[in-house]
Amino acid sequence: MKAAVLVFPGINRERDMARTLKLVSGTEPAMVWHAETELPKGTDLVVIPGGFSYGDYLRCGAIAARAPVMDAVRAHAAKGGLVLGVCNGFQILCESGLLPGVLMRNAKLKFICRDVHLRVERSDTPFTRGYNAGQVIRVPVAHGEGNYAADEDTIRRLEGEGRVLYRYCSPAGEVGDTHNINGAAASIAGIVNDKGNVLGMMPHPENHVEEIMGCTDGRGLFAGLAAHLERAA
Amino acid sequence: MKARVTVTLKNGILDPQGKAIEGALKSLGVDGIASVRQGKVFDIEVEGADKAKAEAALKAAADRLLANTVIENYRVEVLS
Numbered sequence: 001m002k003a004a005v006l007v008f009p010g011i012n013r014e015r016d017m018a019r020t021l022k023l024v025s026g027t028e029p030a031m032v033w034h035a036e037t038e039l040p041k042g043t044d045l046v047v048i049p050g051g052f053s054y055g056d057y058l059r060c061g062a063i064a065a066r067a068p069v070m071d072a073v074r075a076h077a078a079k080g081g082l083v084l085g086v087c088n089g090f091q092i093l094c095e096s097g098l099l100p101g102v103l104m105r106n107a108k109l110k111f112i113c114r115d116v117h118l119r120v121e122r123s124d125t126p127f128t129r130g131y132n133a134g135q136v137i138r139v140p141v142a143h144g145e146g147n148y149a150a151d152e153d154t155i156r157r158l159e160g161e162g163r164v165l166y167r168y169c170s171p172a173g174e175v176g177d178t179h180n181i182n183g184a185a186a187s188i189a190g191i192v193n194d195k196g197n198v199l200g201m202m203p204h205p206e207n208h209v210e211e212i213m214g215c216t217d218g219r220g221l222f223a224g225l226a227a228h229l230e231r232a233a
Numbered sequence: 234m235k236a237r238v239t240v241t242l243k244n245g246i247l248d249p250q251g252k253a254i255e256g257a258l259k260s261l262g263v264d265g266i267a268s269v270r271q272g273k274v275f276d277i278e279v280e281g282a283d284k285a286k287a288e289a290a291l292k293a294a295a296d297r298l299l300a301n302t303v304i305e306n307y308r309v310e311v312l313s
Contacts, residue, residue, distance in 0.1 A: 059301055066298060095301065102303050105249045149246070149304065183247075 001229045003029035003045040006073070008064045011051035011088065013204065020206040021047065024222040034067040039076055044229050046073050050087030050142070050204060060103060060145045061091030070096050082126055082225065083198040087143055090190070090200030099193055099200045100158070101150030103143075107183025111144040115215075116181055118189050118203060119169040121162070125192065127199040128165050130224030136173045137217035139203040141181065146202040148184035148191075155185050166190035166201055234279045234287055235312040240300045241272035275299055279311070287311050 003021045007014050014031065021029045029047070030040045039046065053064035064070075070092075077083050077098055085093040093099040106112060115138050120131040131137065150158070158164055166189040170179045180187040182202070190201030205218030242248050248270050255269040277294070279287040291309040300307040 058298070062298065062301070100303075102301055104247070104304070107247070107249060109249050109253055151303075 001025035001027055001045060001226050002040070002042045003027070003047055004032045004039050004043045005029045005047045005049060006032050006034065006069055006089075007049075008034045008051075008053035008067060008092075010053045010055050011049055013050035013087065013206070016204075017047055017049040017086070017206045020209050020218075020222055023209060024219060025226040032069060034064065034069050036069045037072060039069075039072045043076065043081070044232075045082045045084065045225060046076055048073075048083070048085040048089030048092050049206075050089060053088055053092065056145075059095065061088055061093075061095040064088075064092045065095035065097075074098065077193070077195075077198050080195065080197050082229070084127065084225070085198075085200040086204055086206065087141075087146075087202055090202055091145065093198060093200040098198050099191060100154045101148055101185075101191075103145050103202070104147040104149045105145050106143070106147050106181075111142075112146070112181055113142040114140065116141050116189075116203060117169050117171050117173075117179070118166045119173050119175060121165055121167060125165060125196055125199075126225055126228040127190075127192065127221060128224060129228060130220030130222070134173065136169060136171065137205075137208075137220065138171075138215055139205050139208050139218045141203045143182070143202055146182040146184065148188040148202075150185060158188075158191055159186065161194065163192045163194070163196070164188055164190070165192055165199060166203070234282065234284070236277045236279050236287060236291055237310045237312055238275040238277060238291055238295050238299055239272060239308045239310075240275070240295070240305050241307070242270055243304055243306055246304045272305075273299075284311050 208215040208218035295307040
């Protein structure tokens with residue numbers, strides 16, 4: 001795995017992400033500043049971490065989405081390269097047009113910082129192959145704007161094409177209003193683009209990867225990515 | 234030239250902030266408020282004196298950054 005972690009002013013989860021990538025793949029990721037116009041040669045995974053890029057000014061992720069490095073990310077994605085955006089990274093991917101829809105204010109207006117359960121909807125993608133379809137994982141969230149919204153056609157297309165990979169659920173895997181922490185359409189926690197190589201998700205799998213964190217459920221996502229890239233190489 | 238771009242949420246898009254403001258106005262006892270939707274106003278100084286050119290620049294600004302047209306509408310006005 002040759003990962004590149006993007007760094008924008010105001011991002012604060014980049015070191016958690018880098019630590020996890022190193023832990024799982026054995027290789028240190030490159031840290032790439034937002035003003036760069038190219039990704040390091042041979043990059044096979046771009047990761048946009050969480051935080052508050054540009055202080056969430058204007059709209060979450062709006063300014064970061066127009067940064068010079070994002071043209072390189074768009075080119076990488078167009079060639080089929082993998083992109084993972086977590087939390088603010090998901091917001092940036094939506095704002096940049098790499099993913100459809102938008103992340104709105106949480107339905108109850110509160111910043112939510114706690115563990116949640118996610119149902120893995122399918123296991124036959126690079127982003128979920130470390131899990132079984134239907135498996136429930138526990139990972140933290142920390143966001144005020146994670147309420148996924150898109151027009152009805154887009155939601156129908158996402159569902160029809162199996163592009164919802166992670167959904168908020170109960171510990172037993174039931175999906176419904178009571179477990180939909182932020183009011184997201186169809187309890188969406190994570191979606192992929194039409195080619196399946198760009199994933200955006202609000203929860204932080206990188207924060208549940210070591211025993212000392214109290215849970216290792218997030219590890220499967222990164223282990224799956226590493227296995228996918230190793231096979232492709 | 235002075236100009237203003239007003240960005241508002243599209244109809245049908247849930248606006249939890251507007252709802253909270255609406256609730257606060259009710260609890261303050263301000264009478265006659267039926268509903269509140271929150272938006273943004275950008276006051277912009279435009280170079281030159283060509284109105285058509287200014288409008289084109291403001292439209293580009295709104296389309297490319299100021300508004301997320303998935304959920305928002307915008308209005309461009311050249312004020313002077």
